[in-house]
Amino acid sequence: MANGKTILLIEDEPTMVLGLCDALGFEGYRTVSAGNGRQGVELARVEKPDLVLLDLTLPDTNGYEVCAQLRRISRTLPIMILSARSQDSDKIRGLDAGADDYVTKPFSVGELVARVRALLRRVERATSTPGLVRIGKADVNLAGHTVAVDGHEEALSSYEVALLGLLLERVGEAISRDEILDKVWGVQAINNRAVDNFIVKLRRKVEPSPDKPQHILTVYGHGYKLVL
Numbered sequence: 001m002a003n004g005k006t007i008l009l010i011e012d013e014p015t016m017v018l019g020l021c022d023a024l025g026f027e028g029y030r031t032v033s034a035g036n037g038r039q040g041v042e043l044a045r046v047e048k049p050d051l052v053l054l055d056l057t058l059p060d061t062n063g064y065e066v067c068a069q070l071r072r073i074s075r076t077l078p079i080m081i082l083s084a085r086s087q088d089s090d091k092i093r094g095l096d097a098g099a100d101d102y103v104t105k106p107f108s109v110g111e112l113v114a115r116v117r118a119l120l121r122r123v124e125r126a127t128s129t130p131g132l133v134r135i136g137k138a139d140v141n142l143a144g145h146t147v148a149v150d151g152h153e154e155a156l157s158s159y160e161v162a163l164l165g166l167l168l169e170r171v172g173e174a175i176s177r178d179e180i181l182d183k184v185w186g187v188q189a190i191n192n193r194a195v196d197n198f199i200v201k202l203r204r205k206v207e208p209s210p211d212k213p214q215h216i217l218t219v220y221g222h223g224y225k226l227v228l
């Protein structure tokens with residue numbers, strides 16, 4: 001049964017394209033696919049997909065570049081990178097280029113479909129949260145995926161939006177790393193340290209002095225809490 005969501009697949013391996021289109025189609029998603037980066041960016045413009053699955057090694061360009069181009073088209077479009085590279089530095093590079101999730105090949109189709117569902121749910125939850133919130137000197141726009149400090153605007157990834165959204169729902173309350181992992185990432189795809197890395201990045205965007213945080217506070221041995 002169709003669920004009204006379109007997924008764009010940018011991938012040059014025909015068997016991978018067939019397998020994924022099949023599995024996603026079975027789950028009710030409409031799929032469109034492109035075998036290279038240029039065509040992928042073109043299709044993203046025309047089809048306005050709800051999510052993009054992006055391979056890193058494409059015949060004409062690399063996935064990081066495509067990711068950056070897609071980000072210029074839409075700040076909020078969820079992008080999931082599919083890659084055979086499993087080095088942490090590649091993941092960080094992908095997330096820095098604006099990707100929202102990173103799946104390492106080989107993966108099970110079931111796992112991928114679950115991650116797609118989780119990412120779409122996260123985006124839906126983020127866009128249904130109140131638009132503008134002020135954290136100290138930062139104006140946070142969760143629906144628009146931006147944060148502005150002194151007129152300087154930066155983009156927030158969908159993980160950062162979900163993480164901030166969770167902290168904002170429970171201002172003043174300590175939230176454990178495990179709960180953050182469960183609510184923000186949904187699957188145990190990454191370790192606890194990733195939560196800390198995301199907190200560091202968020203502090204850089206929100207805190208006046210990220211090394212001496214005044215709003216996103218560490219609760220030692222437990223997790224984090226937000227103080228407005």
Ligand code: CA
Pocket residue numbers: 011012013055056057058
């Ligand atoms: Ca490839």
